[in-house]
Amino acid sequence: MFRIFFTFFKIGLFTFGGGYSMIPLIHYYAVDKYKWIGEKEFIDIIAIAESTPGPIAINSATYVGYKTKKTLGSLMATLGVVLPSLIIITIISAFLMQFKENQIVEYAFMGIRIGVAVLILNASIRIYKKVDKSILTYVLAMFGFFMALFDVIPIVFIILIGGILGIFYVVFIQKSEVNKDD
Template sequence: MKKLFRMFFIFFKIGAFTLGGGYAMIPFIEEEIVEKNKWIDAEEFIDIIALSQTIPGAFAVNASTYIGYRLFGFPGALLGCLGTMLPSIIIITLIAAFFVQFRSIPLLESVFSGIRPAVAALILVAVMKLGKPLPKNLWNLTWVGVVTLLVTVFGFHPILVMILSGALGYFIFKGEKTDENTH
């Protein structure tokens, strides 16, 4: 029970202090769940990230719900989800109540101007961490480049890219053992 509530407060803290959405939360979730508490290993964490992107809904909510379920069953899923969502609900409610009055304050405009590059950096850190355990072979490097082009240049929807990637993976690697040494 103590670990269950610790998980809730971890997700609450991450939800409360991470600006920039779910991708900016990845390094914080990994630090707490994989590194500090060792509840999930790095390889499974990457799988959770991939799965969370394919499910409809907010990425961070999907990830925290899955991690909570994986660790503590339904109560963990519920508290993981609430832990991630509750800070946003509280903050958005407060902002909605006061934003119109305070949006043009130069101090707040300056603060948010300073936060934006930090959010971009946190997303870049997440990309680097997620890419680190990926085997550096011709298939993976080529597919990373193709997906980047499909999304950024040709405007493919990320869900379509994930479905396409899964289908290609199935046809290319079916029948192979799926460890790092085979592809």
């Protein structure tokens, strides 16, 4: 239990930029280092955690904790990933007015945002390498990218449309292709 809590505490403590920037670290610890879950399961977790209510990092941590040590594991992982943010936000809010106008702090946050963008890009590339590739995959990726980039429709609808089209593809198109081969 301590390992689960401490692992997610470290992830929460040393990751800036929200849930997406935590994905590479969650992957490293949960898949590579401790082998709590497999690669395919991790990709599925990211898809589910993104499409369910709540932050992706908390949803992912809760799932990994539950998979590892059931209810108590999910509680420890969730507390571990949330507690650092709670502590840091409490401290920052106590001193916010003193640092709000500080140019050095502003530059530091600008650098942190760039680092977060790189972490998110890294996570995207790792997931891309592992996902099954087809015409539908590329069409959905481009559709989602441009819809999100130009803020045409809310992200939740992009995810729902992708999920529905994925189900349609597997049930109707792949199934008919398998039946043709028989």
